[in-house]
Amino acid sequence: MRPSGAASDRSDNRVNVRSVARSAQILTGVERHVAQQEIRFGRMRLLDTIEGLRGYGIDRHVETYRSLIRGNEWPNQQRQTTLSQFLNEYERASLAYVSVAFQGFEHLAKPGTRSLSSVYGMVEASEALRGQYGKRSPDGLDARLAAAEMDLRELLLPVVGTDTDLAIETLCTPVEPHVTAEALLLEDFSRLRSFFPSAPSMANVAAASAPATEALWIFLRRHSHWNLERLARWFREFANSSFDDQLAAVRQRRRELSSERHRLAKEIGGFGPTRWRAQISGLTTAITILNHLNLTLEPCFSFKGGVGLSHAAVLTAGTRAGHEIGGIRSDLIDRKWALLETVPQRQTGEATG
């Protein structure tokens, strides 16, 4: 059976990114931006600021934030964009989210500097922009993932028959060089513990050597919301765990997954015309990139991470003060797109049309 049809035509328009490295490029760029903002804000000041947010329920910020988001409508718009355009905008929206988070921290650290109305308006626009590319948006990452999976399933059917689920998992689970947040957590903690056998205090943080400081701030940024109490919790949780065997086993398993992926890709390469093979390759690349972002950037540097904590605290303060939140309002739509325009386009070398 020769592959052809609707999925082929649709995927030509959706998939125009050639390298799975694009997600790593986005992730690295966003993390670099967070690190720059930390330094600009002042790292010790940031720890103090987070410590001062206890009144906002920082331990439950994800639940609070989620209910604020899900309890209200957001102006997520249906748009027709290519994957390359989507990733470009997603990257810029993520960078804007980080910048706004630190402006939120400025307000939370020193509430008199700028009015709550002004900071709240900016954070609300940032949330609307993040939502445009999020789970509940017709233009979001999850919607794109679902559409790409559907197209890939249709294209693979002639080759793998009823095993399309397994084939999609094998071809699209992110493996080297991609690392999930869960795997990063163990690697980062293992490195951190080589410098700090027990949870560091504020005084330990201030006095740490350069390599120890780097390991510490990576961990605080990615996994601890810059919260020393949260960091201490990881030390308690992992007190009796040695990760050496675990990490070795995960690396071995990832190599096996990678090898299965190559074997299946090679097998598929023996079937069908060139265009069909190219479409499968394009969809596989797209799904891998989107999965990698979902599994790493989202938990570390989006609403579940420390930058999300700032958004949650400002949104909570705003709603406590009686500000409206979300809604399908033209002013919010305008502010959302205006915020995106504050971040310049990246020159990726990929087609954007």
Place this chain on the structure above:
Amino acid sequence: MTESLRTIACKPASAGRAEGRPVVVRTVADLVLVQDGDILVASETEIAFVPAMLRAAAVITEQGGRFCHAAVWARENSKPVVLQAEDATSLLSGIARVVVDADAGIISWETSDGG
């Protein structure tokens, strides 16, 4: 009192089989309840669950697709994990033991009639 076998069909995320005490995790604070060899049961997992997932013999979630955190973690860690186990957090509350068959995509447990 008669006992009956109850089952839920689930989506397997990573193959394997395990049996143990189900521990329902509703909030991050519940994670300390998960001991070595327990079966972690949750609506969905997040990164804070990792230490408890490492201690658990298997993981059951009510939500999640083939590329959710629990599924990819399961594949990387070769641990039995099943997804989309409808109402598992309610049905497995107070149950002594549950069997997770992640090869077949079924979880099963004994219950008193009416339980």
